[in-house]
Amino acid sequence: MKISRWLVAVIVLMSVSMTASAEYLETKVNFSERLSSSAETLVVLVPADTQELSLSGWSNETAAQINRAMQVREFTGAAKQQLEVIAPMGLSVDRLVLVGVGTPSDLTRIEAEEIGAALANHVNSTKAATVHVDTSLVSDVAENGRISASIAHGVDLRNYRFDRFKSEPEPRPSQSYEWLVVSNSAAEAYYADLQGLANGVFLARELVNLPGSTGYPAAFAEMARAALEPLGIEVTILGPEQVRELGMGSLYGVSQGSQHKAHLLVAHWKGSDDQPIALVGKGNTFDTGGYNLKTSSASILAMTTDKAGAAAVVGTVAALAAERAPINVVAVAPLSHNLISGEAQLPGDVVTAGDGSTIEVANTDAEGRLILADGIWYAREHFNPRVIADIATLTGAKVGALGTEYSAIFSEQEDIIRTLRTAGENTSELVWQLPLGPYRNVTSSRIADRRNTGSPGAQAGALFLQHFAGDTPWVHIDMAGNALIPSASGIHPEGATGYGVRLLTEWVKIYSAE
Structure with a gap:
């Protein structure tokens, strides 16, 4: 391309x-x-x-x-x-x-x-x-x-x-x-690490702020590569055909209606020989909703932010590498472009994910979990991580439940919840745990192994994703509403906040030391 x-x-x-x-x-x-x-x-x-x-x-x-x-x-x-x-x-x-x-x-x-x-x-x-x-x-x-x-x-x-x-x-x-x-040396030592973190936040803000026709999957991936490789990060980009060959039909299907097909970006900072920590970020570079079209002009205008999860994991790896953190961490960013055309995915279609399971696409506007499913599977299958954290602007239900001051987190591992709470308090990117159960049948499908919708909405999204983590300790972070602010406030100028970089950078450090 x-x-x-x-x-x-x-x-x-x-x-x-x-x-x-x-x-x-x-x-x-x-x-x-x-x-x-x-x-x-x-x-x-x-x-x-x-x-x-x-x-x-x-x-x-x-x-x-x-x-x-x-x-x-x-x-x-x-x-x-x-x-x-x-x-x-x-x-x-x-x-x-x-x-x-x-x-x-x-x-x-x-x-x-x-x-x-x-x-x-x-x-x-x-x-x-x-x-x-x-x-x-x-x-x-x-x-x-x-x-x-x-x-x-x-x-x-x-x-x-x-x-x-x-x-x-x-x-x-x-x-x-x-x-x-x-003391010059004391101040400069503190500032050097914070400068690396700031640049990670800036990279995330830059990627999120890019319009949909500029920050499409291939462009996002190449921009990330150019920023990451000089830091010593190993970057791999899988193009559309590779995505298909690996069986990641859940990721591929979301972009099939666009001229900008699906990509998968992998950024690996091997700061140690420990078992890696995997960060998976939703990278839907623009979301029309597909045939379940978004009909609010205000809503669709903000859909450049639907790549904020991917931007967060890219910025986090950049920050950790800039600090030369002695941590093995890999970021996986499934990248899509959810448009409408004669080739676009239809409501009711069935796709096959990388793990071989089938998914009924009950709503084309619930696309984030479709691309994350294959991103999580890829991280688990190819890196055998000690833990997987996925982050996404996933559901309006999260905004209804918690607003924009908190992200919602879902996990059954208390150590993950505890360390994420600490990281949130340390960085002012606060998190609040929502329950995973008892909602066990909300994603069941009549015609496939599962469907991509259910109620309550935030829990349905989390439960859908949990399957693809398998037995690996896992947490889902729903950051809907946190990626963009309409006017300057605190440490954030108007526009993209770079949300998630500070939270995940701090969490990776705390969790890796456990």
């Missing part, structure tokens, strides 16, 4: 960006033990219950003005407090911004990232080109490095922009941040 020269250029840019973030960010970060230049904005991190504030080089008049402002605004250094002083007396900066960090040892990574996102939003509303961040009041070396890096990471996450299709895009945030830290 031919790929446009424009797309090749995008692929090359993405491969560069994984090492330098150049494709995603224009801000610069430098950690130093001594500030070397002037700045328009000075940011000071202030611990909780700071009564009197005075830094090296401040005059008595400067300290008096700042402390008076703190008193009037009741600024105590509590976490997430922010106080701006315009044209502070005796200082050369245009703005002084005090940022509360609470008790440093109690400040969580999530709180620090949110502080960074709020700081980015504030700085972006000004004309400042250079920003100094003085962290010297956080005196403990380890805490200073951790907090500084986490806040810088929050700035990065908020400053991502997807603007490749705009002929005259708005200027991206392009400030230079210089961080005065207690």
Whole structure:
């Protein structure tokens, strides 16, 4: 299949960006033990219950003005407090911004990232080109490095922009941040790992944001390959004929009505010789619903996000490889394009999955479980993993049950549930367990081994997928509603969130250490 020269250029840019973030960010970060230049904005991190504030080089008049402002605004250094002083007396900066960090040892990574996102939003509303961040009041070396890096990471996450299709895009945030830290090496070590994670999130956001006619299966797979292989990840792409030859009719059938046929992407980071952890992500690159057509214009417009599960597993492997994590992890992304034509799958058709079982396609808009079925089977059959986690924008029923603050998780393994909950709390990508039973007959079919619909909807999808994991410990993550936000919030700019990368990266680390 031919790929446009424009797309090749995008692929090359993405491969560069994984090492330098150049494709995603224009801000610069430098950690130093001594500030070397002037700045328009000075940011000071202030611990909780700071009564009197005075830094090296401040005059008595400067300290008096700042402390008076703190008193009037009741600024105590509590976490997430922010106080701006315009044209502070005796200082050369245009703005002084005090940022509360609470008790440093109690400040969580999530709180620090949110502080960074709020700081980015504030700085972006000004004309400042250079920003100094003085962290010297956080005196403990380890805490200073951790907090500084986490806040810088929050700035990065908020400053991502997807603007490749705009002929005259708005200027991206392009400030230079210089961080005065207690120890360069401590801050840089923390930040290096978080930079790898940020690039994994950015890669996922980029893939999800791509329109359906640009991010089709072959294009998605090649863009992922270009980003992953420079990191030392082994990438395999199975084309449509290989998918058919391996008997994956459940995956193949979803795309048979499109000119962009099914693909299977496999990305393997072999950071150890342990039995691998398998991540399987739904990659329906655009979903019309097929002959069970989506009739809401708002719903169908958001269907570029139906590849968010695949983007999440690709971004997770990228993050782990960038960190050189000593973990054996494989991402499997079944990729489809669910369109209508004279060759499209029909409601009531029967397909044969990779494991040899038959499926009645009772609804062509329940296509995610069809492609995941073969993705899960492939991971189990070809990698013999110790555990399989699948992630997908699967059901509207999940949104009805939990909204968009939580993902729904389904598993019978308590250790998986426990570690996923911890990972969710650590990353603010929260999960909530829904029951798998007693719903054992909801996917039974009159004419095939099972059908791809049932009620209740979220449970039916999970139970359908459980079969293909066989005896391998397994969890299903339904992230419907979490992939896209209509306006900027916290660490996320408007658009794709990259949801799942932070959750799965953290979970893989925790689970692999069990």
